[in-house]
Amino acid sequence: MTLTITQKKLTLYIREFLSRMNKGKKLYEGKAKIIYEGPEKGTGIQHFKDDATAFNNLKKSTVEGKGVLNNRISEHILNNLNQIGVKTHLIKRLNMREQLIKLCNIFPVEFIVRNIATGSLTKRLGIADGTVLSKPLIEFSYKNDDLGDPVISREHILEFGWVKDPITLDLIIERCLRINDFMQGMFRGVGIKLVDFKLEFGRSNIDNELMLADEISPDTCRLWDVSSEKKLDKDRFRKDLGNIVQAYQEVARRLGIIHEESNISSVKFGKPKAVNIKKK
Numbered sequence: 001m002t003l004t005i006t007q008k009k010l011t012l013y014i015r016e017f018l019s020r021m022n023k024g025k026k027l028y029e030g031k032a033k034i035i036y037e038g039p040e041k042g043t044g045i046q047h048f049k050d051d052a053t054a055f056n057n058l059k060k061s062t063v064e065g066k067g068v069l070n071n072r073i074s075e076h077i078l079n080n081l082n083q084i085g086v087k088t089h090l091i092k093r094l095n096m097r098e099q100l101i102k103l104c105n106i107f108p109v110e111f112i113v114r115n116i117a118t119g120s121l122t123k124r125l126g127i128a129d130g131t132v133l134s135k136p137l138i139e140f141s142y143k144n145d146d147l148g149d150p151v152i153s154r155e156h157i158l159e160f161g162w163v164k165d166p167i168t169l170d171l172i173i174e175r176c177l178r179i180n181d182f183m184q185g186m187f188r189g190v191g192i193k194l195v196d197f198k199l200e201f202g203r204s205n206i207d208n209e210l211m212l213a214d215e216i217s218p219d220t221c222r223l224w225d226v227s228s229e230k231k232l233d234k235d236r237f238r239k240d241l242g243n244i245v246q247a248y249q250e251v252a253r254r255l256g257i258i259h260e261e262s263n264i265s266s267v268k269f270g271k272p273k274a275v276n277i278k279k280k
């Protein structure tokens with residue numbers, strides 16, 4: 001029997017083998033990501049899938065390439081946040097789909113920061129879509145899929161101990177605003193309006209430090225092109241607008257994470273010619 005295995009396939013198998021070697025047992029599989037035990041105590045591996053879901057899992061599909069892009073975009077943003085002193089769970093990106101992270105006890109609260117009214121806010125309160133808010137608006141929702149992640153107040157969070165003390169809650173809110181300021185500037189600089197986004201926080205299993213966890217990507221943000229207002233985020237999936245991966249790619253390209261192929265062209269050198277030195 002002759003083994004016919006192409007070099008490309010062999011590379012893929014080796015990569016897959018190496019990436020499995022690092023991973024411990026699966027700790028959690030969510031809609032968009034899988035969390036594995038990491039190589040050292042208190043670390044984890046966050047794997048980005050291509051699965052897309054919306055409306056609390058009612059709409060499901062696979063968007064080829066989404067996981068790779070979200071991994072890169074989230075790495076870029078969290079690295080920048082780490083650099084400006086906002087603690088995050090990201091240690092480093094490992095490969096196309098995986099990041100080494102600090103495992104956390106995640107507060108069961110989603111922190112939603114809004115700069116422009118859209119989505120559920122406009123439906124719940126009858127506010128016109130696209131209304132620019134006078135200052136960032138922070139909403140909280142209880143992370144519970146069975147209940148449909150209901151909107152809650154600060155008092156619910158403290159009463160039910162989802163975040164144990166008011167000082168920590170204030171610290172998280174302060175960080176949400178800092179992250180918003182940074183991200184608004186970063187996206188504006190590349191012609192994108194940061195409409196709203198969702199954050200998750202937790203305390204590190206290693207030293208109990210408060211940190212930003214999960215991901216920041218076009219799956220968790222609403223991003224509109226400044227001039228055309230074209231949506232460059234998961235709303236393309238929610239609203240069946242098509243070209244989802246192209247939109248995520250556009251975000252990555254504008255942030256300088258991936259480069260347009262058209263920019264990469266081989267430089268052609270002609271055959272070297274002998275230099276004729278004129279004799280005097």
Ligand SMILES: Nc1ncnc2c1ncn2[C@@H]1O[C@H](COP(=O)(O)OP(=O)(O)OP(=O)(O)O)[C@@H](O)[C@H]1O
Pocket residue numbers: 028029030031032033034035044089101102103104105106143144145200202213214215
């Ligand atoms: N550093 C971390 N340590 C532990 N868990 C984390 C960390 N970062 C993110 N998570 C959790 O890992 C899961 C990521 O999976 P995914 O985003 O697919 O979940 P999901 O389907 O959105 O479900 P849900 O967030 O409601 O659990 C989330 O539950 C998230 O809270």
Ligand SMILES: [Mg+2]
Pocket residue numbers: 030031032
């Ligand atoms: Mg999630």
